[in-house]
Amino acid sequence: MREFAQLLIAGLSTGAIYASLALALVLIYQSTEVVNFAQGEMAMFSTFIAWELIDKGMPFWAAFALTLALAFFGGVTIERVIIRPVEKASVLTIVIVTVGLLLIFNNLAGGIWGFQLKTFPSPFPSGTWQVSGVVISQQSVGVFGVALLVMALLAVFFRFTALGLAMRATAMNREPAELMGIHTTWMLALGWGLAAVVGATAGVLVAPIVFLDPNMMQGLLLFAFAGATLGGFESPGGAVLGGLLVGVAQAMIGNYVSFIGTDLSLTVAMAIIVLVLVFKPTGLFGQAAARRV
Amino acid sequence: MGGIWQRAHVPSLAWLGVALLLIIFPPWLAGGYRIFQFTFVVIYLIAILGLNIVTGYNGQFSLGHGAFFAVGAYVTGALMFHAGAPYWATIPLAGLTAGVVGFLFAIPALRLSGLYLALATLALAISVPQILKKWESVTGGVQGLVLTKPHSPIGALTSDQWLFYFTAVVALALYIAAWVVLRSSVGRAFVAIRDNEVAAEAAGIPIARFKTLAFGMSAFYAGVAGSLSAFVVAYVAPDSFDFLLSLNLVVGMVVGGTGTIVGPALGAVFIEFLPSYSQDVSRAAPGVVEGVVLVLFMYLMPTGVAGFVATAGRKALSLVRRRTADHAAAGPVTPTLADQEPRAGPGEGG
Numbered sequence: 043m044r045e046f047a048q049l050l051i052a053g054l055s056t057g058a059i060y061a062s063l064a065l066a067l068v069l070i071y072q073s074t075e076v077v078n079f080a081q082g083e084m085a086m087f088s089t090f091i092a093w094e095l096i097d098k099g100m101p102f103w104a105a106f107a108l109t110l111a112l113a114f115f116g117g118v119t120i121e122r123v124i125i126r127p128v129e130k131a132s133v134l135t136i137v138i139v140t141v142g143l144l145l146i147f148n149n150l151a152g153g154i155w156g157f158q159l160k161t162f163p164s165p166f167p168s169g170t171w172q173v174s175g176v177v178i179s180q181q182s183v184g185v186f187g188v189a190l191l192v193m194a195l196l197a198v199f200f201r202f203t204a205l206g207l208a209m210r211a212t213a214m215n216r217e218p219a220e221l222m223g224i225h226t227t228w229m230l231a232l233g234w235g236l237a238a239v240v241g242a243t244a245g246v247l248v249a250p251i252v253f254l255d256p257n258m259m260q261g262l263l264l265f266a267f268a269g270a271t272l273g274g275f276e277s278p279g280g281a282v283l284g285g286l287l288v289g290v291a292q293a294m295i296g297n298y299v300s301f302i303g304t305d306l307s308l309t310v311a312m313a314i315i316v317l318v319l320v321f322k323p324t325g326l327f328g329q330a331a332a333r334r335v
Numbered sequence: 336m337g338g339i340w341q342r343a344h345v346p347s348l349a350w351l352g353v354a355l356l357l358i359i360f361p362p363w364l365a366g367g368y369r370i371f372q373f374t375f376v377v378i379y380l381i382a383i384l385g386l387n388i389v390t391g392y393n394g395q396f397s398l399g400h401g402a403f404f405a406v407g408a409y410v411t412g413a414l415m416f417h418a419g420a421p422y423w424a425t426i427p428l429a430g431l432t433a434g435v436v437g438f439l440f441a442i443p444a445l446r447l448s449g450l451y452l453a454l455a456t457l458a459l460a461i462s463v464p465q466i467l468k469k470w471e472s473v474t475g476g477v478q479g480l481v482l483t484k485p486h487s488p489i490g491a492l493t494s495d496q497w498l499f500y501f502t503a504v505v506a507l508a509l510y511i512a513a514w515v516v517l518r519s520s521v522g523r524a525f526v527a528i529r530d531n532e533v534a535a536e537a538a539g540i541p542i543a544r545f546k547t548l549a550f551g552m553s554a555f556y557a558g559v560a561g562s563l564s565a566f567v568v569a570y571v572a573p574d575s576f577d578f579l580l581s582l583n584l585v586v587g588m589v590v591g592g593t594g595t596i597v598g599p600a601l602g603a604v605f606i607e608f609l610p611s612y613s614q615d616v617s618r619a620a621p622g623v624v625e626g627v628v629l630v631l632f633m634y635l636m637p638t639g640v641a642g643f644v645a646t647a648g649r650k651a652l653s654l655v656r657r658r659t660a661d662h663a664a665a666g667p668v669t670p671t672l673a674d675q676e677p678r679a680g681p682g683e684g685g
Contacts (some may be wrong), residue, residue, distance in 0.1 A: 077450045079398075079457070128633055134396055135633050137453050138589055141582060142629030149622030212655065260578065264461050267454055307660070308465050312458035318441040321450050 047176045049293045051205040055182035056251075057289020058189035062244035063266035064273065065193055066237040071275045072213040074125065076136050080143035081241050082259030082266070084120075088113040088242035089145045089249050090155050091103075093162055102165045108247055110239050117238025121231040129230075151256040164250035185247045192243045196236065201277075209233060238333055244260035261308055265292070268311040271318045274328025284325065288314065354507065354600075370495040372607055374567050377502045378560045379603035381509055384585040385556025391519060391593035393549035394529030395444070399456030401581035402463040403554040405573075406433040407561030410535040412571035416480040423485075426505070426559060433558020434551045445543055467573035473629030479572030482565065491685050493498040502563050509556060516552070527547050557584075586625045589632050 063081065064156050070078045078084075088109050095105035124143065128135050166184030170177050200206035211219040212229040220226045244266075245259065252258050265288050273284025288311065316327060367634050386400045410429040414420040440459065444452050468472045474480070487497030514520055524545045527535040539606040564573050591598025605628075610621040 077454060079453075124630060131633070133450055133453075134390070134394075134593075137396060137450065138396075138585065139630050139633050141585060142626040142633070143583065145586075145622045145626030145629065147626075149619040149626065153617050153619030153623065260461060263460055271451075271454070301396065305469050306462075306465055308462040312455075312462040315458045316443055316455055319447050319455055323446060323451065 044175050045297070048178075049297055050290060051176070051178055051182055053290035053293030054286060055186045055289070056248075056292065057269075057286035058186045059244045059248045059285075060262070060265045060269045060289050061282040061285025062193065062240050062247070063262060064269035064281040065278055066241040066244070067266060067270045068273075068275055068278050068281040069233050069237040069240065072278070073209065073230050076125065076140065078143075078234075078237070078277070079137065079263075080147060081237065082263030083144045083147035083151075083256075084113070084238055085241035085245035086256060086259040087151050088116070088238065089162070089245035089254060090151050092242075092246050093160060093249070093254055095157075096163060098275075102163060106165075109246065110242055113238040113242035114235040118231045120238075121174075121234035124226045125234070126227070126231075128313065148256050155256075157256055160254040160264040162246075162249035162254045165261070181250070185251075189243060189247060192240060196240065197278075199236075205232075252298040259263070264308055264311045264315075267290075268314040268318075268327075271315050273326055276323025276324065277327035280325055280327030282329075354510075365455035366479065367495060370499050371567070372611065374495070374499045374502050375564070376600075376603045376607045377499070378563050378567065379584070379587055380599050381506050381563070381608055382557045382560035382584050383591065383599035383602050384509065384513055385553040385560070386584050386588050387591075387593060387595075387599055388513060388517070389524070389549045389553035390554065390588060391598075392529060393525040393546065393553075394532075395546060395550065396453045397456045397550075397553070397581075398585060399458075399460035399463075399578075399581050400553070400557045400584050401576050401578060402459045403433040403437050403557035403559035404564070404580060404584075405463050405467065406436050406554075407558030408497045408565040408571050408576065409467065409474055409561075410558070411562040411565040412475075412480045412482060415482050416475070416568065422482075423501075425566075426562045429562030429565075430555045430559040433561065434555030437554020437557075438547055438551030440554075443544055443545040444550065457578065457581070460581040464468065464573040464577055467576070474571075474573070477573065479570060482569045482571070484569040485566055492520075498567050502567065505559065505563065509559065512527050513556075520550070521545070571580070583625070587630055589629055 063085065066081050067078060067083070070076055070081070091112055092105050092109040095108060098109070120143070124139065125136070128139050164181060164184075166180060166181045168179075170179050171183075172178075200210055208219070208224045209229045209232060211222065211226055212226045213233070216226050219229075222319060244262070248262060249258070252262075266285065269285030269288045270281045271284070272287060273280030273282065275281070291314070292307055292310065295302050295310055296307060302310060382404055386397060389395050389397055391654075400514060407429040410432045411422065411425040414425040414428065415422060440456075445456060447455055468477050470535065484494055485498065485501075487494050489497060492500070517525070524535070524540045527540055528542060528545055532542060551596060561576075568575075583606050586603030587599070589602070590605045591600065591602030606625075613620040613624055
């Protein structure tokens with residue numbers, strides 16, 4: 043039982059990181075119907091920027107805030123400059139463009155900062171708490187707390203501000219929103235900006251755990267995909283829950299199913315994606331879309 | 336698509352001639368490592384041809400063809416390593432195994448469209464190296480399997496030269512097979528499904544059968560390419576089949592042009608030689624260039640180089656025709672058929 047509780051906490055902590063990245067994917071999917079295959083690499087690039095700032099002597103939280111701001115502008119710029127021209131093109135075209143972005147960011151980071159692993163400072167103390175025999179690392183709690191805080195702020199923004207409402211309206215049905223006087227193209231760009239912010243949060247939180255290198259996000263992106271698929275690409279709340287579930291499932295399976303362990307963790311993520319897509323393609327919280335032919 | 340091939344057989348015969356020249360000469364003009372690179376161009380060509388069948392002609396997107404490539408490579412690797420099978424004998428089995436895996440994967444994939452299929456195949460590509468590492472008794476785990484490089488049966492040829500000719504002949508056979516299939520009713524069914532699935536279904540085309548067939552066939556091609564790569568390199572290891580391989584194949588397909596049959600050759604040349612040239616600049620350069628190329632091609636040449644050249648050629652031709660028509664009649668010009676180019680490629684897929 044003690045072990046179970048410990049695994050649950052560890053799982054929730056990594057799950058919160060997956061949830062952030064899954065949320066980033068869903069934010070973009072909702073507003074532009076694009077799955078951004080470069081999401082992980084954008085997050086990795088932001089994390090390198092944070093590393094550079096910290097390396098230059100900036101305090102952690104200041105660097106974190108500045109990174110999020112830069113990520114926001116980066117996301118908006120990418121939407122306006124690169125995605126906008128192919129916005130109306132087919133799915134295939136857009137997927138290829140985001141795959142192109144993936145390659146660009148991955149190698150650009152390698153070119154600027156090198157391909158070797160870097161340590162990334164953790165903002166959280168490395169100690170542990172003992173609660174009735176269950177060991178809780180402060181790192182896990184910190185990661186979980188910050189990820190949840192960022193996601194909660196986002197939820198508040200969407201629920202209670204006029205801008206958030208305009209963005210939701212655009213995501214829901216673009217043309218009427220435009221007729222109501224909403225600048226829908228800017229709303230889409232804003233969506234990309236916010237997604238970049240959530241992604242950057244995930245990157246900075248995970249970097250102290252997995253080390254920083256240009257390929258750090260490939261596995262993570264797969265888990266985020268699994269989370270988003272499980273929760274449903276249509277539902278931000280679902281994606282967060284899906285991410286958390288994937289994190290917990292990974293921790294549990296890794297520990298209790300010795301054949302799988304950590305060796306096959308990515309395969310588990312693939313299995314989740316394929317199974318969900320086959321049996322409930324809309325995910326747990328998505329709605330089936332009727333298609334007019 | 337079709338244009339070049341349907342208009343007349345002359346260009347296709349011309350291409351065949353070019354292909355033969357390209358097959359016969361390179362080994363005599365270039366030495367050691369260059370031949371090896373040419374061999375890899377041919378191997379990539381086969382894999383991209385396969386990817387093109389499912390994406391370019393059938394409109395299903397795969398970001399995971401590296402996985403089928405890996406299956407082919409490992410079937411050959413395991414048969415040669417554990418059973419001492421001759422390299423040439425393993426190719427059909429490698430292709431078929433990859434084809435069956437592709438076919439099986441396509442059954443759940445049938446229910447997925449566009450984006451989700453891309454996702455599922457990407458997931459497959461990312462997890463394959465892990466599975467290979469885990470299944471150590473067969474795959475040799477992280478260390479991989481070291482194979483013996485095939486000897487040339489002809490005294491006048493070095494081993495590298497022989498392997499180039501061998502892969503080139505396999506490629507030519509597969510090329511012709513693809514050409515025949517894609518021009519047959521099966522190929523037309525693939526294209527009909529790509530262009531409008533609902534209309535194709537209404538016309539009585541069994542969608543599920545043809546989609547799984549396209550996927551299986553495509554995986555077969557990737558598997559054969561993988562099989563060839565295994566004994567050409569004489570080594571198989573899990574990390575050579577990471578998901579960058581899958582992305583590379585996509586890059587090759589996009590550069591050559593989706594839905595064309597000459598395209599894969601251009602794409603294969605691009606992905607084989609770009610790294611070796613731009614690597615001199617920096618280790619990161621090839622990837623950045625590939626990414627930029629992907630994005631730019633989507634903006635400027637969605638039909639790839641092959642499609643672009645074909646379209647430009649026909650535009651030029653129609654321009655000439657119009658000029659002559661102007662001189663002759665000096666009246667209103669009726670637009671020629673060539674003005675209404677059927678645009679192929681990503682623009683109409685998905």
